[in-house]
Amino acid sequence: MPNRLYVVRTALIVALGGFLMGFDASVISGVVGFIETEFALTKLQLGWAVSSLTLASTFAMMVSGPLADRYGRRPMLFLAAALYAISAITSAIAPTFDALVIARMVGGLGVGASLIIAPMYIAEISPSAMRGQMVSFNQLNIVIGISVAFFSNFLILKLAGAPGGGPLGMTGNEWRWMLGVEALPAVLYFVGLFFVPRSPRWLIQHGRKAEALPIMAMAVGGVAATQEADEIEHSLQNESATAKTPLRELFSPALRLVLVIGAVVGILQQITGINAVFFYAPTIFEQSGIGTDAAFAQAILVGLINLVFTVVAILYIDKLGRRPLLIAGLVGITLSMGVLAFGFGQATYTLPATATVEGADLSPLVGQTFDSDVAFKAALAATLGAEAAGESEAALIAQAISMNPLLVLLGVLGFVASFAVSLGPVMWVLFSELFPMRVRGLAISFVGLINSAVSFLVQLVFPWELDVLGSATTFLVFGLFAAAGLLFVWRMVPETKGKTLEELEAQLVHA
Numbered sequence: 001m002p003n004r005l006y007v008v009r010t011a012l013i014v015a016l017g018g019f020l021m022g023f024d025a026s027v028i029s030g031v032v033g034f035i036e037t038e039f040a041l042t043k044l045q046l047g048w049a050v051s052s053l054t055l056a057s058t059f060a061m062m063v064s065g066p067l068a069d070r071y072g073r074r075p076m077l078f079l080a081a082a083l084y085a086i087s088a089i090t091s092a093i094a095p096t097f098d099a100l101v102i103a104r105m106v107g108g109l110g111v112g113a114s115l116i117i118a119p120m121y122i123a124e125i126s127p128s129a130m131r132g133q134m135v136s137f138n139q140l141n142i143v144i145g146i147s148v149a150f151f152s153n154f155l156i157l158k159l160a161g162a163p164g165g166g167p168l169g170m171t172g173n174e175w176r177w178m179l180g181v182e183a184l185p186a187v188l189y190f191v192g193l194f195f196v197p198r199s200p201r202w203l204i205q206h207g208r209k210a211e212a213l214p215i216m217a218m219a220v221g222g223v224a225a226t227q228e229a230d231e232i233e234h235s236l237q238n239e240s241a242t243a244k245t246p247l248r249e250l251f252s253p254a255l256r257l258v259l260v261i262g263a264v265v266g267i268l269q270q271i272t273g274i275n276a277v278f279f280y281a282p283t284i285f286e287q288s289g290i291g292t293d294a295a296f297a298q299a300i301l302v303g304l305i306n307l308v309f310t311v312v313a314i315l316y317i318d319k320l321g322r323r324p325l326l327i328a329g330l331v332g333i334t335l336s337m338g339v340l341a342f343g344f345g346q347a348t349y350t351l352p353a354t355a356t357v358e359g360a361d362l363s364p365l366v367g368q369t370f371d372s373d374v375a376f377k378a379a380l381a382a383t384l385g386a387e388a389a390g391e392s393e394a395a396l397i398a399q400a401i402s403m404n405p406l407l408v409l410l411g412v413l414g415f416v417a418s419f420a421v422s423l424g425p426v427m428w429v430l431f432s433e434l435f436p437m438r439v440r441g442l443a444i445s446f447v448g449l450i451n452s453a454v455s456f457l458v459q460l461v462f463p464w465e466l467d468v469l470g471s472a473t474t475f476l477v478f479g480l481f482a483a484a485g486l487l488f489v490w491r492m493v494p495e496t497k498g499k500t501l502e503e504l505e506a507q508l509v510h511a
Helices: 004-014 016-026 028-038 043-071 073-092 097-125 131-160 174-180 183-195 200-205 209-220 222-241 246-250 253-271 274-279 281-287 292-316 322-345 373-384 386-400 405-420 423-434 437-468 471-492 501-508
Strands: 348-350
Touching: 004 016, 004 097, 004 131, 004 183, 004 209, 016 028, 016 043, 016 073, 016 097, 016 131, 016 183, 016 274, 028 043, 028 097, 028 131, 028 174, 028 274, 028 281, 028 292, 043 073, 043 097, 043 200, 043 437, 073 097, 073 174, 073 183, 097 131, 097 200, 097 423, 097 437, 131 174, 131 292, 131 423, 200 209, 200 222, 209 222, 246 437, 253 274, 253 423, 253 437, 253 471, 274 281, 274 405, 274 437, 281 292, 281 386, 281 405, 281 437, 292 405, 292 423, 322 405, 322 423, 322 471, 348 373, 348 386, 373 386, 373 437, 405 423, 423 437, 437 471
Parallel strands: none
Antiparallel strands: none
């Protein structure tokens, strides 16, 4: 009999890498306002501070899959845990902007490795009936990490503003504390990995069937373990009889369908704007004029909604299937981005006579009405200078804007809920299922590289987009990408639930 507790425990420990990834990625949302002022950053430099982690993770995705195929899944996860801890400590003490970027990129290497290897490992140790839920644990931990980071940022902000300057010197060092607390779960992850076994499929692939059988027996039961081990061996023997160099085979006609599906879904997950929302949530809410404290508080709602709907996806991914969740989620993403574009498109900006900025004359702007945030920000920069306008932007927008901020909140929460029930967990489940064993590590690295590269570009240009294109146009573009992705999923993405990895290979990969 399968030992569900054993499988769940193992998957949860391995998926702690997802928690670290989510925390590491979204904690920067609370940091950007502080470092923009402290290091006098331009909008593109600010984007670079956020996206540098993703650039490093893109490189890690290129190499972590093949390295995991060669040395094993677990050793690479140990390395990822160590990189997370080093990044957290060095980010917190970074004396310069360049030092901060380098420290964040070290963490990015851990992000790339854990994003690729954790779902791969979980898929290889889980029974087919549990695989969707178990792989989704990684996404669940990612969203828990995101939620904890939003809450941690808000808590540190409040503690730093407490009477007496806050505990442990937090006042004036808020962003350093936000980044540094990640060292604690990173150490916990490193210790936890001692309690998980090697991947049984990897052991069989490397001629160590005797070591793999007891692990598989714990996961699926003794009889099923022997049967699955024989099937894996048979599959590997067939592959070796027609072996090609892995990179060449990845682009072979036989793998064209699964590679296109993987690449497009990987692009779609990021091009719809999820990391723009997660990494800049307080900034987006500040654009609606609610102020900094309220923006940080609403960011916590983003994390909670993300968590709740990821749990919904985990509960239903093996019941409803991957395809229905993708279709429903993309419909929701398209509509939510439309709400955001409409909300910001209806906004007007008029500074009242009571508006003030220390050391600046706002009289040329008082009483003027601007129909877009782009025009209003340009007028601020022309009147105050770019640096002073950037420092006062959130406060002046709050005083000048006329719009319904509830539309922005509902649009963001609707988008996050739709993403969390679909593209968030389903993409990684599909990645772990689509590709045959012989190229799985390389293939997941390749489509993960594409996913990460698009994420890097979205994060890099998002502050510039808000500044140049405006909020309404930026969110409209995200919505159009979601609509195009919906058509692709409807026509091209197959259902994979309830099938073994070997059955999916026979269905989708044709010689």
